[in-house]
Structure formats: structure tokens, C-alpha cells
Amino acid sequence: MRAILRWAHSDLRAHRGEALFAVLASAGVIASLLLSGALLSYAVNPWQRVFNQSQGAHIWLHTRGDLDAAALTSLDEVAAISGPFRTADATVEVAGARARVVLRGMGPQPPTVARPLVTEGRWLNSATTDGRPGEIVLESTLARALWADPGETVTVTGEDGAPLSLRITGIAESAEPLYRAGQGAGVAWVLPGALERMAPTGAGQSVGLRLKDPDDTDYVVQRAVTLLGADRVDQVTNWQEAKADVGGDDRLLGQIFAAFGLAALFAAAVAISGAVRARVRGQLKDIAVLKAIGFTPGQVIRGFLVQHLGFAVLGAGLGTVATLTLGRWIPGRIGEAVVLWPEMPGHRAIVVGLPGTAVLLIGTATGLAAWRAGRVPPVPAARSALLTAAPLTLLGRRAIGLRLSPALVLGWRSAFSGRGRSLLSITRLALPVALMTVALVAWSTLDQFRSDPAQMGRAAALTVRADKPGPADDPALERALASVPGVEDAFPCVEFVALVPGQTGTITLRGMGSQARPYPHTVVEGRAPTGPDEAVAGQGLLDLLGVRVGEWVRMTVEGRPQILHIVGRGVEPDQGGRVISTSLDSLRNTAPAMRARFHALVLRPGADPREVAAAVSEATDDALEIRETPTPADRLDTPRGVIAALIAVLAFIALVELLTLISTGVRARVRDLLAMKAIGLTPRQIGAVIVTAAALRTLVSALLGTGVGAALGQWLVDEEGRSSGIGSGIAHVPSPLVLVTLVVTATAVGAAAALAPAVKTARRRLIDSASETL
Numbered sequence: 020m021r022a023i024l025r026w027a028h029s030d031l032r033a034h035r036g037e038a039l040f041a042v043l044a045s046a047g048v049i050a051s052l053l054l055s056g057a058l059l060s061y062a063v064n065p066w067q068r069v070f071n072q073s074q075g076a077h078i079w080l081h082t083r084g085d086l087d088a089a090a091l092t093s094l095d096e097v098a099a100i101s102g103p104f105r106t107a108d109a110t111v112e113v114a115g116a117r118a119r120v121v122l123r124g125m126g127p128q129p130p131t132v133a134r135p136l137v138t139e140g141r142w143l144n145s146a147t148t149d150g151r152p153g154e155i156v157l158e159s160t161l162a163r164a165l166w167a168d169p170g171e172t173v174t175v176t177g178e179d180g181a182p183l184s185l186r187i188t189g190i191a192e193s194a195e196p197l198y199r200a201g202q203g204a205g206v207a208w209v210l211p212g213a214l215e216r217m218a219p220t221g222a223g224q225s226v227g228l229r230l231k232d233p234d235d236t237d238y239v240v241q242r243a244v245t246l247l248g249a250d251r252v253d254q255v256t257n258w259q260e261a262k263a264d265v266g267g268d269d270r271l272l273g274q275i276f277a278a279f280g281l282a283a284l285f286a287a288a289v290a291i292s293g294a295v296r297a298r299v300r301g302q303l304k305d306i307a308v309l310k311a312i313g314f315t316p317g318q319v320i321r322g323f324l325v326q327h328l329g330f331a332v333l334g335a336g337l338g339t340v341a342t343l344t345l346g347r348w349i350p351g352r353i354g355e356a357v358v359l360w361p362e363m364p365g366h367r368a369i370v371v372g373l374p375g376t377a378v379l380l381i382g383t384a385t386g387l388a389a390w391r392a393g394r395v396p397p398v399p400a401a402r403s404a405l406l407t408a409a410p411l412t413l414l415g416r417r418a419i420g421l422r423l424s425p426a427l428v429l430g431w432r433s434a435f436s437g438r439g440r441s442l443l444s445i446t447r448l449a450l451p452v453a454l455m456t457v458a459l460v461a462w463s464t465l466d467q468f469r470s471d472p473a474q475m476g477r478a479a480a481l482t483v484r485a486d487k488p489g490p491a492d493d494p495a496l497e498r499a500l501a502s503v504p505g506v507e508d509a510f511p512c513v514e515f516v517a518l519v520p521g522q523t524g525t526i527t528l529r530g531m532g533s534q535a536r537p538y539p540h541t542v543v544e545g546r547a548p549t550g551p552d553e554a555v556a557g558q559g560l561l562d563l564l565g566v567r568v569g570e571w572v573r574m575t576v577e578g579r580p581q582i583l584h585i586v587g588r589g590v591e592p593d594q595g596g597r598v599i600s601t602s603l604d605s606l607r608n609t610a611p612a613m614r615a616r617f618h619a620l621v622l623r624p625g626a627d628p629r630e631v632a633a634a635v636s637e638a639t640d641d642a643l644e645i646r647e648t649p650t651p652a653d654r655l656d657t658p659r660g661v662i663a664a665l666i667a668v669l670a671f672i673a674l675v676e677l678l679t680l681i682s683t684g685v686r687a688r689v690r691d692l693l694a695m696k697a698i699g700l701t702p703r704q705i706g707a708v709i710v711t712a713a714a715l716r717t718l719v720s721a722l723l724g725t726g727v728g729a730a731l732g733q734w735l736v737d738e739e740g741r742s743s744g745i746g747s748g749i750a751h752v753p754s755p756l757v758l759v760t761l762v763v764t765a766t767a768v769g770a771a772a773a774l775a776p777a778v779k780t781a782r783r784r785l786i787d788s789a790s791e792t793l
Contacts, residue, residue: 023322038330044675045334045381046341049374051668053342054353056373058664060363061356066194066262069136071362075194076101076133076227077236080243081121081254083223090246091228096235101133101227107218111157111207113165113173117644119204120161122175123225124214133194133227135208140169140189143210153213155185161198161205162190166629166647177217185213196261223253233258285380286451286672316393323389324382331381335374343370353664444680445716449724451673452765455666456728457735459753459761462662464736467751476590476745477648478539479510479619480628483635484644496639500618503634505626510538511603511615518575519564526560527593528576530603531619539621540600543748544568545587552605554583558746559596561588572599579609590746619648673765674772681713681773706777710770717769721762729758 061068069075080086088103105124110117127143129135135142135156143154155175157167167173169187176182191208198205209217230239236257244252309319346357360366472480483500500509510532517528532538540547540555545568548554556572564572566585573582583601591598607613622631632645729752737747 023318023325040678041327041330042334042337045331045377046338048668048672048675049335049338049377050342050346051671052373052377053339053370054346054349054357055664055668056369057342057346057356057360058353060360060365060369064363067363068359069192070194070258070262071359073134073136073192073194074099074132074229075258077230077233077258078228078240078243079133079195079225079256080228080247080252081106081223081225081256082247082251083253084251086224086226086247086251088226091226091243094228094239094242094246096230096232096239096242097228098231099132099229101130101229103224103226105211105214106223106225107214108178108204109217110176111161111165111173111205112176113167113171118161118165118198120175120207121204121225122214122217123206123208124211125208126211132229135191135193137189137191140187142189142191143208144188153183153185153216154188154210155213156189156191156208157187158195158198158206159190159192161207162187164198164205164647166632175217181217183213183217185209194258194261196256282454282457286454286669289447289450289676320386320389320393324385327385327389328378328382331378331385335378339370339374444683445720445723448673448676448680448717448720449727451669451676452721452724452761453728453731455669455673456725456753456758456761457732458662458666458669459757460729460732460736460750463751463753463757464749465662467749472648476541476592478541478621479648480622480626481620481632481635482512482617482646482648483509483620483639484617484646497618499638500620500635503631503638505622505631505634507621507623508536510536510619510621512538512619513603513606513613513616515576517581517599520573526563526574527598528574528581528606529598529600530606530613531600532602534602534604537602538600538619540587541590542587543590543746545585548586548601548605551608552582552584552601553586554599554601554605555587555589556585556599557589557591557593557596558741559591560599561585563597574599576606577610581606581609588746590740590749592745596745674768677713677717677769677772680716681709681776709777710773713773714766714770718762718766721765725758725762729753 080091086103088100091097091100107122109120109122111120112118125135125143129142135158137156138159140156143156155173157165162168165173167187167190169189171187172184173187174182175185193206195206196203228239228243230236236259240255240257244255306319309322314322342357347354349357468477472478497509497511500506512532513530515528516525519526531540534549534551537547537549542555545555556568561567566572568585568588571582571584573580575581583599583605585599589600603613603615620631620635622628628647632647635645733750733752736750740749741747
């Protein structure tokens, strides 16, 4: 063992540059993967992120009248409380959009526990200016539903009907259940004075409880309700409900990002292992010397394992320490993600497991390379006695006959002379390029939700409902809606909760449009419904009922049976895809008195939903409640940042692989460079041959990677869509311009990375020595 350590030490001193590259490459890849993991946790756990940042409350109690906060503080399981805060029910309206809210009175200094996180604008200010309206801060999902931005003025109407104008000063996030139009009230914060003007009497109170142990939630709820009196508690919400409400929206993204992370880890292990194998191949002469002086094959294997596992462990340790200590100083969302990461679920598993898995994979590859090193004979055969390259191909001879540049011809020959090794190196370099293309497919698909929601099951950008029943079915209303600038068509609609056969579950049944004016469903399989009793269903409904397109299904709607013929499958982002849509005429066949309950507005291309909503409100004298159709695009900013980070990590892995291939190729072709010099090539031409070979090999790898990655990415996204209930057919491959840009950029980087080795090799004095012959 002492001899092995002495040799490893002397080898390290003789090859300091290669050792430093191996350690830094491992550290850089591990740090990149850890940063990507931190950003992934940040993206797919939005509720946990907000809860940790705001020191959120595990329980919110909403009561009538005053409550005894001291009694709640005395509970042993309660670590801290937030409030109590006075509350009042109200309606907020802005630009024709309306929503029910619970106004919560807070001072200019937010509480320490359950603190609203201001993401836009600022918090409430007690200083008021004469003539200006009061201030209000809206919860983020409520603001999104109202299309409200800081600086706008909203009209708040209390239960007594007296309106009050308030100016939006900020948008804030809260670790409470999200606001969903028609399913409950949102949250808004105002100063106590404004709340007093809205509800001078009869206001309720809310208090948040932060627990020492979240598992005590149910027990604390029981004790708190008993202390306050069950007759005084209106509503109780807990952290499990809020987390489930938010977390369900990101299951698909979590699965996609987890697959990307595992693939990036595999690509990183392949790249680092390739560098290890290249270093072993470059030391064949040293291995032969060790064998000649008495080293056994087992000692050679153990020597390489000790040395390269040491490099891997040192690199993984440096990358991990650098990420955990310096990552918080990275500006932007990545630094914020690193700060919050220790409190996120799965943090310890990723910090320990990811570097450990990478070291294990590197150790496996090192073991294989070391085993080959152990089989090197003490006196290796001379290279000159072996055929080192294939004969010049017919294409090469024709290229010489056409008097093409020698650098191009010899560069092509150098890049693809050894078929087995060339294919392996191209495949290794194509792997991270393919994964980058898969990430671009995911990016393009997410972008499609924003740029073309009609292709993602969101043909109607707005829905309008009458304040009172009746006018929604008025033909004059339909004509008024269709005449609004920017509105292409207005479709009468109804929506019911229906029971599936056996009454073991519920689905959503929609009647949209008519047979004369069918609603423009996004159909990816089969066809759109055109006849009576024809319908289009989501993938989640087909999986739930175990049926396929072309079959008939039976359901129960408000006590009456409804039988529909599924003629198509559409992209359905709502309710996990458990939605079936038919025409309003088909539903009226079994219920002739059925009337439309709302209208879906399909806008003209380029129309702004906010401007159209304001125009609809003005045209109907504010008699309608106007809502924007929610889309997954509302939550795409963070996922797009994660994808960008993954692409950067994969680009770094590809660069490590590229540098390894270039150095290996130059080392293996030294005698070929001697031959080029002998036939009259200048140093500049020799350097051009090296650059051309690297560029051509990178070009082929990029073409292979983009082709395979585009097909693989489309399949993966469609499979994830199918498993989530949205349905396949949502994948969107990037435009040819983006793919061509990726190929050109990769080729240019390959040529640029070969410049330094090419200049160094061209300037070096090449001699035919025994060290180059053996």
C-alpha cells in the first residue's frame, strides 16, 4: 500500500494540471446539480416556500365577534400566534371583474408570524394624503383573477352596500388556500381605519396559530374550538388543506423536473467518467513502467482507484461546500432558493444522495478503466506495428481531387477515422445535447400555454355571468357580447357535477355552444362533436371510466340520466381531465327548460383580455361578472427559470465532455500530426486540422442529439400529460430556428474549445520518439 500511495503522490505532482481539471470538473458539475436541485425544490414546492418565508400559521380560526387570544396562547402546542385581526366580508371590483373577499385589518408593520410576502409594490402605509383613496393589498391569486396591478383603484363594497374606493399598493403571497373564482372568498389586507369605515359593527376576527409540531393540528383545532366556543367559530383552515390546494397544481412539473434531474446526473457521471478513462489511456507508458518494476495488476488497479476516487470525493466535497456556503450570494432566484432550501422537504436527501450517487457512478467507471489498466503488458506493442487508422475513403479521395482545403479533408479523417471510438465519443457528447433539447421541448410546451392557450384547451379567454339569474340566456345579451370590439364569438354554457355509473365518483359535465354554433374544442384524437348527444372528453375521464373514443357513456345529472357518445378526446387542463363537454342543445333534449348560466368569450387574435373585459363591462352597464379563464401559464415563471438552470447545467456537462474528447484526440493523434508535418503542412494548417476535427465531431453530435432529444422530449411531455389527466398532444417541439441555433452554437463552442489545444500543439516541436511510438 505504501508503494501505491508513493506512486499516486508522484503521479499527482507530475500531472498537476490534469488532476486539477478532474477535481474542478467534478466540483463544478456537483455544484451545478445541487443548485439545480435547490431551484427545483423552490419551484415544485411553492406552498412550502411561502410558508417558510412568511413563518406561516398552521391553523387559521375565523370567528364572529371578539375572541380570547390569551386562551389560545396558553395552549402548550402553540408556538406563536398571529393576530387576532378584525375581518369583514366584502366584494372587490375592478374593470368589470368582481370577487368576494375577506378584508383583514393589519397595521403598517406586518406581523412576524403569518407575514404576507409582498411580491409587487409595497405594504400598507399609515401616512395618508388628503384627496387620495385608502390603500389595499391583494393576495396574489385574487389579484390575478381580477387582473389587478399595483397603482390601480378598486371599488370595495361591504355588506351594507356602501362602496369605498381603495388604491392597490401591493400584491402579496400567503400560505393560505388559493382563491378560485366561484369557490370561496379571497383575502385582502387594509388598514384598521379603512376596515372600520367598511364595517363599523358586526365585524369578525381571524387568528393564526403556529404550532410546535405540525402533527398536532387536529388536536389543537379541537381544543381551540372548545376554548372559543363552537357557536362562535365560522371557519377553520389548516396547513394540510392549503398545501394540497397548491401542491396539486405542480405534480406534473415535479415529475418532469425530477426526470430531468436524474438524466442530468447520469450525463454528469458519463462526462466525468469519460475524463477518468481518458486520463488512464494517456498513462499507458507509466503503467508499463510500473509493471516492469514489479507492480502487480491488482496494485495498478488499486492505485488508479485510490487516486481517482480521491479526486471524485474531493471534487464532490468542494462542490457541495461551495454551494451551501456561497450559493446564497448568487443574485436572483437561485440565491433565494439556496437560502430557503434547508427548510424544504428532501433537502438532506439531495445534499447527501446526489454527490454520493455521482461518486458511486464515477467509482464504477474508474473501476472499469483501472481494470483495463491492470491488463496493460509491461512492454506494450509498438504502435508503428499496428494499423492506427483506416485507409482513406472514396469520399476523402474525391475531396482531394476537388482540391478542397487540406484542413477540411484531414480534419474529417481525424474526426471519423476510428469507427468504434468515434461512434462512442459522438454518442457521449450527444447525450447532454439531447437532454438540452428535451428541456427546450418542455420550455416550448410551457410557453405554448401562454402564447397560444387555444391549442392547450383554453379557446375562451373570458367568462361572463349575470349578477342575477335570467339575463344569461337573453339573445340580446349574446348580440351585445358579440358586438364588443375584440370578441370573436360568445357561446352560452352550463356546467354541472355529474355522477359516474355506480355513483362511485363525480365528473364535470359542460354544455357549450350549440349545434349551429359549436364551441371550438381542442381535439387531439377523433373529431369535434357536431351531432346530437355527441361529446368530447378529457383523458382523465376516459381513464376513470375505462372507455375509449367512440364509446357511449351514461351519467346522472341532477337526478336525471344523460347518455353521450364520445367522438373525440380534447386537451383538458381542469379537474384532472375528468371533464366531458357537449353542446347545450344535447342537454336540452333531456331538460328542455335548461338555460345558459354563463357565456364563454372567444377573443380575436391579438385582443387584450383586460381591454375586452373593460369594454364588456361598459357595454352591459356593469351588469355582468367578468372572469378571466385561468390557465397554467399563470404559474410558469418559476418553472421556466428551473428549465433555464437545467439547460445551463447540461451545457456545462457538455463542455466538460467536449474538452475531454479534444484532449484525448490530440494525444492519440500525435503521430498523425508528425505525418502531416512531414508532407508539408504548416503549423497553422495543423492547428486548423485539430479545430476542424473538433467542430465536425461536435456538429454530428449536435445533429444527433437534437434529433433524438426532440423525439424523446415530445414523447415524455405527452406521456406526462396523459398520466396527469390533461392528455397527450400537448407537447410542442421548438421551432426549427431554435434547433438550428442550438446546433450552430454547439459547433461554434466545439471549434472555440479546440483553439487553445490546436495552437499549443501547432507550436510544439514534434519529434518521433519512443514515447510516441509505444
